Amino acid sequence: MTQTISGGCACGSIRYVCTGAPVAMLNCHCRDCQQSSGAPFASGVVVRVADTEVSGSPGTYSVQGSSGGTTIRSFCIRCGTPLFTRGEVVPDLMSIRFASLDDQAGFKPMVDIWTSSAQPWVKLSEDIPHYPQSP
Template identity: 30%
Template sequence: MTTRHASCSCGQIRVTCEGDPVRISMCHCLACQQRTGSVFGVQARFKREHVTLGGETSTFVRTGDSGGRSTFHFCPTCGSTVWWEFDAAPELIAVAYGAFADPSLPPPTVSVYEERQHPWTVMPTLDVEHIH
């Protein structure tokens, strides 16, 4: 079974995920753009029972365009958002893709809020033969 480790920039928050993610997705909503400082957010969702969380977090609760609430956990020292929970899916933990700092993590297969996508961004072309 694959074990993956994620952390904030300073290393105070640590996340360990066992097994493969349930889903890896890109979100183009304006809130993710503001949260990440990028043109989209990327998350890897894992079943809660496969995730071990460590470190002290501060939280921010946001109501999304769909009306659902998400609780974001970020580092009070360096400010990195590392993981979040969804009221609508309490069995899942979403981990910020970049927090893994691992180029071997599979690419996203889902893209949401594409009506807000910057026109120069594209979903990766999936070459299944070369994904490890």
């Protein structure tokens, strides 16, 4: 993936640019990601919050993460597009949702996490590591 990552919501109300290199790219199969994405898993690019600028005002909601800490999910209040996930365990990192990326071609997942919650009909890639929870 390129050094500059950009994207936004479906209606254009929220835009973001990240100028730092991704820390990781992953697929998360936890139940919360399934519900918040409306899919069997959520894919994301983990980046440093300090490298990311957001224009517009996303809505947020908080849930208790598997760590016991708070996870904050951001979305567009106009169109509902899921955008970011941040956790209080590692507050300087956030995950940008794959579906909101302008250039999705550079996304290459490095790991599948929370595979203990993966749907039995999802075929996990044998080319990347799998973790039953978060490593």
